[in-house]
Amino acid sequence: MTKKPILILVGTTEGRHLAYQASQRSDVQAIASLAGRTRRPDPPIANTRFGGFGGVSGLRDYLQDQGIEALIDATHPFAAQISIHALLAAREVGIPHLRLSRPPWVPQPGDCWRSVSSNAEAAECLPEVAQRVFLTIGRQELATFASLQQLWFLMRMIDPPQQTTAIPPGEILLARGPFSLEDERSLLRTYQIGAIVSKNSGGEATYAKLVAAREIGIPVVMVQRPTMPEMETVSDIQQVLTWLDGL
Known part of the structure; x- marks a missing residue:
């Protein structure tokens, strides 16, 4: 054949x-x-x-x-x-x-999602949402949030950003999913996170952060797919x- x-x-x-x-x-x-x-x-x-x-x-x-x-x-x-x-x-x-x-992921009962069409729109609305933000969009568009100097960001990604990339204030966490619900709960509480920014990527590997946000009662700014x-x-x-x- x-x-x-x-x-x-x-x-x-x-x-x-x-x-x-x-x-x-x-x-x-x-x-x-x-x-x-x-x-x-x-x-x-x-x-x-x-x-x-x-x-x-x-x-x-x-x-x-x-x-x-x-x-x-x-x-x-x-x-x-x-x-x-x-x-x-x-x-x-x-x-x-x-x-x-x-x-794509869809909101479940108890979720508090704010849907936006882009990272730029997410950055624009964040000051009225939370002061401490868990940013889970990868490393490519960190510069979009760099002007938000009044906020603090926990930025999780697989590989570090390039040295020339403008990044917002906060801490970079290098990690690769899948992530457990227990670990995501602990992370949100340890860093006193007030909101999550996420792309609506779908799949199971990073879904636990959304469950943890639902349980703790914090909002998610969800960037919808193009x-x-x-x-x-x-x-x-x-x-x-x-x-x-x-x-």
């Missing part, structure tokens, strides 16, 4: 697991593309490339040069640019395209594997 070359854009835990499972199949030759710095993905993926493509045209050229027959976008829910590039490139080449995107163009989308790995069966 001739294996069909497929490209999987990986930017989430689900994406890594999908790429691994796809690499075990006898009907496809899966290539996983990782834009980040992680050189040893877990689980390990046989065919892996690192780095970007150079926009829509670069991705289109790669798809054509490699003879890719299907493109799966399993990037982060907030990685709107690469998702749009993937959709456009797949259309230009004329190959099937599918997006894997885990469902608007995406209409495209075929599924929410779990099994749906992707079923889609592959139909190629």
Whole structure:
């Protein structure tokens, strides 16, 4: 059986697991593309490339040069640019395209969420929400909050920010999820956190902070996902594997 070359854009835990499972199949030759710095993905993926493509045209050229027959976008829910590039490139080449995107979180009884459309909007409203803030947006947009010198921030991220990045006053905490509910409760109380700022990324790895906020009774400023163009989308790995069966 001739294996069909497929490209999987990986930017989430689900994406890594999908790429691994796809690499075990006898009907496809899966290539996983990782834009980040992680050189040893877990689980390990046989065919892996690192780095970007150079926009829509670069991705289109790669798809054509490699003879890719299907493109799966399993990037982060907030990685709107690469998702749009993937959709456009797949259309230009004329190959099937599918997006894997885990469902967003939804507020539960007892939650006190303030929905905003961007980090800038979150920063604008924070002074009227709390004085001590747990900032869980990663390291890329810390500068958006740097002008809030009257507030104090606990900033959790996986990797430290670049030295040239402007950051708000407070403390940086380097940690990788998943995080337990007990640990999140303890963290909020130890640092006397009055509000959380979070992206609505979905998934289980960092959901415990929202449960802890609900139990303690503190508000969450929730940055909602960017608007995406209409495209075929599924929410779990099994749906992707079923889609592959139909190629």
